[in-house]
Amino acid sequence: MENELFEILRYGIFAGSISLILIGLYAALTKRSLLKIIIGLSIVDGGIHLLLITIGYVKNGTAPIFSPGYEDAAAIMVDPVPQALVLTAIVIGFAVTAVALSLIIRLYRHHHTLEIDEIKNLKW
């Protein structure tokens, strides 16, 4: 029973993070507003982070922190490597979003619109 529940949860998280990635890609590819495209890319970011963290999970594992009472629990700790990498990825994702938003502010100042259809220089 406990095993089945664990399996369902695990598949649920995998399915959830993959659908987050797909939803974000859909928004980034079809939406015409620059703000919505940035939001889509942030959703893709979130999905990828969730997926990476889930891959590092060990069944019945605890956080990889040797707090008092858990000094000898190294065998049941989850993989710390994806967590450290995701911490890096979050910071870089934040920096990318900030720069993208500032470029959007600049574009808005110049064109007074955020719709990419109306900004002629962005047509392809």
Added chain:
Amino acid sequence: MKKVIVLLLLAVTGYYLVISFMDLGKYGPVVETGVKDFYLEKTVSELHVANTITSIIVSFRGFDTLGEVTVLFLAATALGGILYKRRHDVGGRSVLFPSSSIVKSGSKLLFPAIILLGAYVFIHGHLSPGGGFQGGAIIATGFLLMLLAYDNFSVSHNVLSFIESFAGIFFVLFGLAGMMMGGTFLENFMPVGKLNDLFSGGIIPIIYILVGLKVAAELTGLIYTVLHEKEN
């Protein structure tokens, strides 16, 4: 038509993502490279740091974190450059309506508590969940609250860039000090102390505090720049 093409593309992508990830980790750990065991063992035996993620970020991959902080710094600089304004344009920011006195006194009450929580999170980064990046982000949210509640609240850019450069320079100096002591860049040259003590882990807590200050200053500067962007 375009939406159909996009949906087809996404269906193919989704199918490959699902078949490549669904069975991962089903029969125990995904990849048995020994990296996990190496980090978990060395964290306790050599560095005496409780939080393995902190030890990876600051010690094992410390050089990478220096690069990461540099990326954040570059983003803040790029934002300032892109949103550059001549000095006489800089004024108060335009607000639709002033915030009520409840919001004002509430933020004044919460502000010191948020700063304290942020400082706690990055000072205890080697003992408990959290660390420099998280604590810095918490402190920046405190400043965001004050900036939203008071339209004349201002942060001195000189102080922010001083904190930022101070933290960045000392990060590099601590790295170079490790080299002077006969090791590698960011070698842990200070006594590591006892596991789960506040003063343990050698240079790891010091570097994480510097990272926390740097991230807090950078994010506050970033928020300030964007908030004072006037529509014209």
